[in-house]
Amino acid sequence: MDATFFLNVTSGGLLTGLVYGLMALGLSVIFGVMRVVNFAHGDMMVVAMYAAFLLFTKLGIEPVPALPLVAGILFVLGYLLQRFLINRFLGVSEHIQFLLLLAIAIILTNVMMMVFGPDARNIQLDASFESYTIGPLVLDKVRVIAAVAAGGVALLLGAFFRYTTTGTAIRACADNPVGARVVGLDVENLYAVTFGIGTACVGAAGCLLLLLVDVQPQLSSDYTLLGFIIVILGGLGSLGGALLGGILVGLSEALSGALIEPSLKSMFSFGLLILVLLLRPQGILGKTS
Amino acid sequence: MTLSALASDRRAVLLLGLLAVLVAAPLLGSGDYVLSILITILLQAYLGMAWNIMMGFAGQFSLGHALYVGLGAYAGGALFVHFGTPPLIGAIAGMTVSAMAGAVIGALGFRFKVTGVYFALLTIAFAEFTRILFDHWGWVNASSGLFLPVSNRASSDVWLLRGSATMFYYVILGMAVLAFLFSRSLLRRRIGYYWQAIREDQDAADALGIDVFRLKMIAVIVSAAMTSLGGLFIAFYNDNLYPESIFSMHRSIELMLGTIIGGIGTLFGPILGAAVLTVLGEGLTIAGNAIGIDGIKQIAYGVCLLAILILKPGGLWPWLRHRLGLDGGGR
Numbered sequence: 001m002d003a004t005f006f007l008n009v010t011s012g013g014l015l016t017g018l019v020y021g022l023m024a025l026g027l028s029v030i031f032g033v034m035r036v037v038n039f040a041h042g043d044m045m046v047v048a049m050y051a052a053f054l055l056f057t058k059l060g061i062e063p064v065p066a067l068p069l070v071a072g073i074l075f076v077l078g079y080l081l082q083r084f085l086i087n088r089f090l091g092v093s094e095h096i097q098f099l100l101l102l103a104i105a106i107i108l109t110n111v112m113m114m115v116f117g118p119d120a121r122n123i124q125l126d127a128s129f130e131s132y133t134i135g136p137l138v139l140d141k142v143r144v145i146a147a148v149a150a151g152g153v154a155l156l157l158g159a160f161f162r163y164t165t166t167g168t169a170i171r172a173c174a175d176n177p178v179g180a181r182v183v184g185l186d187v188e189n190l191y192a193v194t195f196g197i198g199t200a201c202v203g204a205a206g207c208l209l210l211l212l213v214d215v216q217p218q219l220s221s222d223y224t225l226l227g228f229i230i231v232i233l234g235g236l237g238s239l240g241g242a243l244l245g246g247i248l249v250g251l252s253e254a255l256s257g258a259l260i261e262p263s264l265k266s267m268f269s270f271g272l273l274i275l276v277l278l279l280r281p282q283g284i285l286g287k288t289s
Numbered sequence: 290m291t292l293s294a295l296a297s298d299r300r301a302v303l304l305l306g307l308l309a310v311l312v313a314a315p316l317l318g319s320g321d322y323v324l325s326i327l328i329t330i331l332l333q334a335y336l337g338m339a340w341n342i343m344m345g346f347a348g349q350f351s352l353g354h355a356l357y358v359g360l361g362a363y364a365g366g367a368l369f370v371h372f373g374t375p376p377l378i379g380a381i382a383g384m385t386v387s388a389m390a391g392a393v394i395g396a397l398g399f400r401f402k403v404t405g406v407y408f409a410l411l412t413i414a415f416a417e418f419t420r421i422l423f424d425h426w427g428w429v430n431a432s433s434g435l436f437l438p439v440s441n442r443a444s445s446d447v448w449l450l451r452g453s454a455t456m457f458y459y460v461i462l463g464m465a466v467l468a469f470l471f472s473r474s475l476l477r478r479r480i481g482y483y484w485q486a487i488r489e490d491q492d493a494a495d496a497l498g499i500d501v502f503r504l505k506m507i508a509v510i511v512s513a514a515m516t517s518l519g520g521l522f523i524a525f526y527n528d529n530l531y532p533e534s535i536f537s538m539h540r541s542i543e544l545m546l547g548t549i550i551g552g553i554g555t556l557f558g559p560i561l562g563a564a565v566l567t568v569l570g571e572g573l574t575i576a577g578n579a580i581g582i583d584g585i586k587q588i589a590y591g592v593c594l595l596a597i598l599i600l601k602p603g604g605l606w607p608w609l610r611h612r613l614g615l616d617g618g619g620r
Contacts (some may be wrong), residue, residue: 114588232407270421280403
């Protein structure tokens with residue numbers, strides 16, 4: 001195997017990994033603030049992918065321009081879900097919360113299955129067949145666009161949490177919910193906004209992933225598990241960790257797919273997950289609590 | 290006679306009545322369809338009771354029980370296909386392998402203090418890992434699936450577990466009854482109380498001198514071995530095995546759904562939940578076919594789970610038991 005091939009596989013995995021990272025970012029935000037494990041994350045991803053698919057096929061809006069719209073739809077969905085349902089379950093035991101999200105996941109996936117059927121759908125853009133050539137390196141145009149957009153959204157999110165009042169307030173809720181309430185923050189509303197932001201990340205990631213892969217309702221649980229692998233790898237609740245984990249998983253998938261066998265690629269991800277859970281459950285960038 | 294003894298008497302009468310109806314069901318000339326539904330309910334109840342020992346009694350959340358179903362199914366199925374090994378021996382092999390797998394996962398998880406949702410993810414990771422492993426394992430025919438020689442439905446051979454639906458019905462009925470009695474005796478023994486103490490507050494149990502690690506290990510191992518026996522039944526009843534479906538996370542989810550709806554930690558909950566879910570699922574499938582919509586069943590499962598969590602987080606059975614005036618202490 002020559003170096004060029006290796007370089008191309010690596011760069012492809014790196015770019016896809018950024019999109020994975022954006023998806024996992026949403027999971028990480030939701031966990032970091034509310035300590036809720038969103039088991040419906042992959043299902044929301046599939047919802048976003050179908051939304052982008054419909055916008056393209058019915059209205060001719062390409063996924064990248066459609067991104068703010070899809071992210072907005074998912075924000076509203078997430079906001080309402082947290083506001084009217086999940087907020088009522090914040091004090092209960094962990095497994096009940098987990099099952100609640102599981103119920104939402106089952107409903108979402110199967111509604112999607114009912115509406116769109118089990119067949120894989122994809123979209124073809126003009127850019128789908130173009131690529132950039134830099135020396136020996138050949139990069140698919142859509143993959144570059146998706147990665148750049150994912151990185152951009154992640155930066156925006158980081159800036160939001162650092163520089164805006166709402167972002168600061170959300171961080172306050174994450175650090176100390178009781179204290180946040182004492183100083184007069186509307187914690188319930190901020191939680192709903194946070195869940196909305198988390199699902200909006202998934203919405204954006206779903207749009208971008210549609211540029212790269214087919215969409216299928218059955219894949220939702222795979223995406224959920226992928227999200228968990230990534231955030232646990234990087235550290236649940238850590239934003240930078242989610243991106244790093246995404247890139248690592250993107251790389252490991254691409255490399256094991258190219259070097260060993262494509263169908264074995266998720267076995268490596270699960271093996272990685274087992275190791276991280278046992279040896280460093282706080283993740284690579286996570287803080288020890 | 291105290292109130293509690295009266296309630297327990299009525300419980301015993303109701304249980305024996307139910308058992309009598311179930312034993313007589315095939316003799317009453319219920320058709321193949323009804324029998325197949327009853328088999329589904331009993332299988333679901335059996336697997337739910339096995340999961341319940343780990344989650345309901347000892348409080349350890351496993352979302353990867355499909356692993357033990359698959360190991361039991363493949364151990365029994367592959368030994369039968371390759372060597373003609375009788376299922377009883379296959380069952381011992383499957384239970385041993387599953388118990389070992391459970392011991393490994395439990396030992397790693399408990400020693401490394403992987404708790405709650407993280408532990409659930411660990412169990413999923415092991416199940417998925419094994420699924421992909423079996424997908425590439427030539428001896429069990431990898432992803433193309435393992436097929437058992439189709440049984441002669443006219444004559445029944447219990448020793449080789451080849452035969453009619455009625456035979457399978459009595460086998461799973463026997464398994465479910467034994468699982469119920471086994472769960473009941475566990476819950477009434479010292480070990481059951483230790484488990485419940487761990488479930489309610491592990492640190493407190495530890496402080497009281499309960500050997501938390503050992504007891505959690507027993508829960509995982511017992512639950513895993515029991516689950517694998519259900520897997521063996523699935524292998525011989527369905528005659529085909531695919532890693533994709535037998536090890537899938539959806540199976541792990543469906544397996545616990547009945548118990549959650551019926552009531553986690555209760556004895557009768559898994560049975561009630563299995564019956565409610567299966568009947569509802571079948572009814573909706575028929576209704577869905579009539580109006581030409583597929584997939585209503587799965588949506589209904591999700592809605593049921595959601596409704597239970599919102600309205601009766603403890604499950605249907607504790608509520609129904611109270612309404613029927615059956616609770617006089619204990620369960």
